[in-house]
Amino acid sequence: MKKTIQIPLGSQHISLLEPIRFKFECENEKIIGVDADVGFVHRGVELACTRSFEFKQVGYVVARVCGLCAITHSLSYTLAVEKLLGYEANDRIKYLRMLMVELDRIHSHMLCLAHTAENAGFEALFMQIMGDRELIMDVQEAISGNRVQFDYISIGGVNRDMTPELTALIHKNLRLLSDKIDALIGLFDNNWSLSLKYKGVGVLSLKDAYTYNALGPLARAAGLATDVRAETNDFPYETLGYQMILESSGDIHARNFVRLREIVNSMEICRNIIDNLPVGEIQEKAKGKPNGEAVVRVEAPRGELFYLVRGNGQNMLERVRIKTPTFSAIPAMMEVFKGSEYADAPAILASFDPCMSCTAK
């Protein structure tokens, strides 16, 4: 007689935002093997970037690879093209771009926290975090004009300027949010029923994180010090109060805590940016056609985002290669599932913050 049972999860499931199919090989309640199918949302963005769109338009197309980290996609593409054009943005443009990326990180992390809470069965906590998240969405709408797909970054600058009213709004909302995040940190740390679902569940050890190439909060929760913001010098993160956030236990609780503390750090960066915003133009002429090959790494909310852009002096690019954080982290995710209970699977999955539309493109 067969000793194990196969349980599918997906491709359409209440706990999933996006289609992904898991096949869990279970022995009683314990998961002993996992198989994942991630290709449901493949659209062919990479090819279309080289066939259908000119290089000036591609920045807005790659933003549609992922709605959650749209700004990091368009930022990495723009940086790559600007490298090829031999153009370097002034400090004001850099600061404004950083501001949007950090705001995007805050709202993405909050969505992940909310989704993890919902999948672990804490519906009220989900509602509470989603309500707090609207403070950041309001700021994003005020700055860029759209709540999610803000096409804020263009080649040679940014599309909208900062005004004193916006500065006041950002300060106000960050102050409100900061109290709520402090309350959430206390809740996640001390609540007994949350600790039952989160502490010691879905553990990724430091060795596994290193071996299986974990990235972003997933790696930092296991104690692996990897963050593109600290490794590259495209942006002046060090001067604006950036800190590497590390935890050591590697379970869902540690991942939640990395996210919460990163939100606090990102709010600090946002405040510093607004207070020290340099004077200058927000849009400059970047002339020429991209010729040659450029590689850019940017820290997306989920980890390292890698872009390769190759042009040959024409309007159309030769190659755009996107390597997204979730794609790199899939082996590590598979490893975490093994040995945990099936009932914890949705919460573990949400705690990775997987982005399938990034992965499949």
Place this chain on the structure above:
Amino acid sequence: MKFFSAFRKKSPWVLHYNAGSCNGCDIEILAALGPKFDLERFGVINTGNPKQSDIFLVTGPVTYRSRERLVELYSQIPEPKVVVAVGSCTTTGGVFRGMYNVEDGIDRYIPVDVYVPGCAASPQLIIDALVKGLDVLEAKSKEIEHPFKLFGTIEMIGNKLSRLNMAKKVEQHEKN
């Protein structure tokens, strides 16, 4: 409260399926279900089960691999059902139109009742679409409540339906 009385007639349950979207509309649907926009005051609950849902919220331009699942989910929802296409790429293909793995909008595969434009569609628009969907749902359920239209007038004895006379009518209809 005349405004809300219209919504009390039915509390529609929603099935959400991502047919290849960029997550933008999906997180806006989540935001609409959240406390600020609060779709749940209209009785809307996000279910994962097609057999319990009334409104089918689809996002994304339908990729090659998701179309079978889309049609399968649509056929599992019981009548009456309303399909709402959320986002520009769901209605026309949007920015993904013409890409090799994309089918340019869901109305090639299933009939759509309400189209929502926008990239990404804002929660206000999604709420408007669901309220519009409720009207469609009401109209559709009224049609289903009167199946005897096919057979002319309804035969009554006193104030009760005459089953014998109706059965004779159905028999006559089948012979023709």
